[in-house]
Amino acid sequence: xxxxxxxxxxxxxxxxxxxxxxxxxxxxxxxxxxxxxxxxxxxxxxxxxxxxxxxxxxxxxxxxxxxxxxxxxxxxxxxxxxxxxxxxxxxxxxxxxxxxxxxxxxxxxxxxxxxxxxxxxxxxxxxxxxxxxxxxxxxxxxxxxxxxxxxxxxxxxxxxxxxxxxxxxxxxxxxxxxxxxxxxxxxxxxxxxxxxxxxxxxxxxxxxxxxxxxxxxxxxxxxxxxxxxxxxxxxxxxxxxxxxxxxxxxxxxxxxxxxxxxxxxxxxxxxxxxxxxxxxxxxxxxxxxxxxxxxxxxxxxxxxxxxxxxxxxxxxxxxxxxxxxxxxxxxxxxxxxxxxxxxxxxxxxxxxxxxxxxxxxxxxxxxxxxxxxxxxxxxxxxxxxxxxxxxxxxxxxxxxxxxxxxxx
Amino acid sequence: xxxxxxxxxxxxxxxxxxxxxxxxxxxxxxxxxxxxxxxxxxxxxxxxxxxxxxxxxxxxxxxxxxxxxxxxxxxxxxxxxxxxxxxxxxxxxxxxxxxxxxxxxxxxxxxxxxxxxxxxxxxxxxxxxxxxxxxxxxxxxxxxxxxxxxxxxxxxxxxxxxxxxxxxxxxxxxxxxxxxxxxxxxxxxxxxxxxxxxxxxxxxxxxxxxxxxxxxxxxxxxxxxxxxxxxxxxxxxxxxxxxxxxxxxxxxxxxxxxxxxxxxxxxxxxxxxxxxxxxxxxxxxxxxxxxxxxxxxxxxxxxxxxxxxx
Numbered sequence: 001x002x003x004x005x006x007x008x009x010x011x012x013x014x015x016x017x018x019x020x021x022x023x024x025x026x027x028x029x030x031x032x033x034x035x036x037x038x039x040x041x042x043x044x045x046x047x048x049x050x051x052x053x054x055x056x057x058x059x060x061x062x063x064x065x066x067x068x069x070x071x072x073x074x075x076x077x078x079x080x081x082x083x084x085x086x087x088x089x090x091x092x093x094x095x096x097x098x099x100x101x102x103x104x105x106x107x108x109x110x111x112x113x114x115x116x117x118x119x120x121x122x123x124x125x126x127x128x129x130x131x132x133x134x135x136x137x138x139x140x141x142x143x144x145x146x147x148x149x150x151x152x153x154x155x156x157x158x159x160x161x162x163x164x165x166x167x168x169x170x171x172x173x174x175x176x177x178x179x180x181x182x183x184x185x186x187x188x189x190x191x192x193x194x195x196x197x198x199x200x201x202x203x204x205x206x207x208x209x210x211x212x213x214x215x216x217x218x219x220x221x222x223x224x225x226x227x228x229x230x231x232x233x234x235x236x237x238x239x240x241x242x243x244x245x246x247x248x249x250x251x252x253x254x255x256x257x258x259x260x261x262x263x264x265x266x267x268x269x270x271x272x273x274x275x276x277x278x279x280x281x282x283x284x285x286x287x288x289x290x291x292x293x294x295x296x297x298x299x300x301x302x303x304x305x306x307x308x309x310x311x312x313x314x315x316x317x318x319x320x321x322x323x324x325x326x327x328x329x330x331x332x333x334x335x336x337x338x339x340x341x342x343x344x345x346x347x348x349x350x351x352x353x354x355x356x357x358x359x360x361x362x363x364x365x366x367x368x369x370x371x372x373x374x375x376x377x378x379x380x381x382x383x384x385x386x387x388x389x390x391x392x393x394x395x396x397x398x399x400x401x402x403x404x405x406x407x408x
Numbered sequence: 409x410x411x412x413x414x415x416x417x418x419x420x421x422x423x424x425x426x427x428x429x430x431x432x433x434x435x436x437x438x439x440x441x442x443x444x445x446x447x448x449x450x451x452x453x454x455x456x457x458x459x460x461x462x463x464x465x466x467x468x469x470x471x472x473x474x475x476x477x478x479x480x481x482x483x484x485x486x487x488x489x490x491x492x493x494x495x496x497x498x499x500x501x502x503x504x505x506x507x508x509x510x511x512x513x514x515x516x517x518x519x520x521x522x523x524x525x526x527x528x529x530x531x532x533x534x535x536x537x538x539x540x541x542x543x544x545x546x547x548x549x550x551x552x553x554x555x556x557x558x559x560x561x562x563x564x565x566x567x568x569x570x571x572x573x574x575x576x577x578x579x580x581x582x583x584x585x586x587x588x589x590x591x592x593x594x595x596x597x598x599x600x601x602x603x604x605x606x607x608x609x610x611x612x613x614x615x616x617x618x619x620x621x622x623x624x625x626x627x628x629x630x631x632x633x634x635x636x637x638x639x640x641x642x643x644x645x646x647x648x649x650x651x652x653x654x655x656x657x658x659x660x661x662x663x664x665x666x667x668x669x670x671x672x673x674x675x676x677x678x679x680x681x682x683x684x685x686x687x688x689x690x691x692x693x694x695x696x697x698x699x700x701x702x703x704x705x706x707x708x709x710x711x712x713x714x715x716x717x718x
Contacts, residue, residue: 039688076687080641081544082441082631083677089437090678093562107543111637114547130543137546175534176541204534 029069030321030330032058032314033097035087035112036127037104038076041231044260046104046127046306050074052297053307054101057314060293068326070318073097077108084108088115098122098330099317102310106130106177116141121333124317126309129177129230129256131396134360138403141333143340145361146309147278149181149256150396151389155276155365156253157188159387160224163367165251165274166192169222170199171213171237173229178204181228181255197222204229210237214244223251224274230256235265242269258304262382267373270382275370278363278394279305279349280383290348302380308349313361316345353391358403365394411585415716419664427570436562437634442674443573444631449654449666450580451623456652457661458584459616460596464519464648465506465526466624469499471643472529473625478545478638479538488553488568492629499625500618502529507617511610514599523645530643544639548632565634572630576623581663583619592616653691657698659705662718668706 036046051074063070077084091097103109104127116123123142131148172178197220257275281291321329341355368383399408473495481491510521550559559565594602632638658669711718
């Protein structure tokens, strides 16, 4: 086939037509921007399902008749902080966005934190793990909704020791996040009179063969293998641990993982794995009801804790806007957040909860063990509850966060 | 003047006019991003377009420039112009060291050596405490220019970025059209012949390389101040790839090509963000179409059509 240049240029011109879309006229109302990872490592953990859950909050709240309108837009930050910052700035400066939701990847989350504070907007973070968001880098414009590294370390580390896993070995991603996770978890393991028998750091990123690290872990004769990593690295480690038969002698503890990863691995590989989430669809009638409403809307992905956080946070924000009036809420993000902290939170995902002064939304942390294939009765029936850390214990004590505007 | 041909002078005036008019029409922060990348791409083009050496590690200089500018602005509280210049100095020093090793080889080997060295810089940035690892250096203040002019409003810093870009652009243009630039082109065309004419080609290449990395560092430092962050994205090898793509798309070895390439790629990243995964797919498709059908790049093709050198 002969490719003529003219045809290519014509084709390109035609392709731009769908890009020229009519813009919504400036209506009175709030605009919610879901800034998330649509294409990268966290596209399943957050991504489209986060957008769907945010929209579900609008639907369940029933915006019509409340005196204001609400609309949801979303964008892909590609896990790059500079792209995240430019989208956030554009949303605030040009598109009239009032609140940013989700934002996985700690580096992007911290960068967006600065923009939201500068522009005095509302920031509901559900996707990022960094405990610094409510610590040294805290902001009066943000609520950290779902989880942080402290919660994961405490629930998985402390909880597993309490249920018998008292000697640990770590395989750690050799960068700040991995080391922080290992350090935090170690503190809880030793705090519960457990022992850490050793650890090994693997080069990050780019390691795909973990066999030598796994053999080292096996030789340590520890009862628990802690995986201080995230995303595909953790998934690869679990697969390879399974191939080495490690799972017969050791319990695997993934320090950052959600149900979507378990689904991707399959129960045959993932069974026996321990992990922490603050939401599971099969916890109670309310979580099941919520899941029934959203589960068909994204093919093959049921909500995890991050998605639930997007729903819960957006719903609470909308209730706050209804309470204080849309005009006032739009004008002052800091005041809106203060009002959100003052109001009690209640929704299907997390039940009745509160938001603390430093912006941490207090939720219980659940330590789950992944079921054997024979125990699973239906689709996505993956977890059994091992240990619950109550909401007030799952968050780092206020005084330890060193958040500048919190005075303890 | 300054080695501008008539066509180039007209194009330059048009570009300056656009830089002045655009912030009233388009979003200034986006334009600043374009200008920073345009300067970076111009610096890169100096190497590949005029010396004929494909460096696959320019992100190292861009990123380190941005880290140092961000760190000094945040912790020492130095003024904007000093932070940017320090970013440039970092790029130049790093370029001198890495360039000294790399320029001994050409073609693929040069690309591989620069890539390898840049990866070392990347891992240094990943591990070194001052860079903040995965989180990067966050919330960098836009410190005032000369210690007096506030850079907080977007329009103020826009003019600074515009001036920095134009100075860098003119510097490159001047270098390319100087006797020194003629020697560089001679090296590109036939290095043994340039040697036989008595030129110490390694010295010329090294000077050009350091100049290029200096401007890359300046671009990185400026970007760090504009966005208030410096992160691993800037030193990652995909950034090195992106700048290659910008230059190829705009037009290799043309003065205005890199600017056009930076504009197109940044616009795609910004305005297609809502289409999620399609950004990278579109970038790939455009790259293939460009290589298959428009090998001279956008500006190169326009220049060829009008029979002028842009």
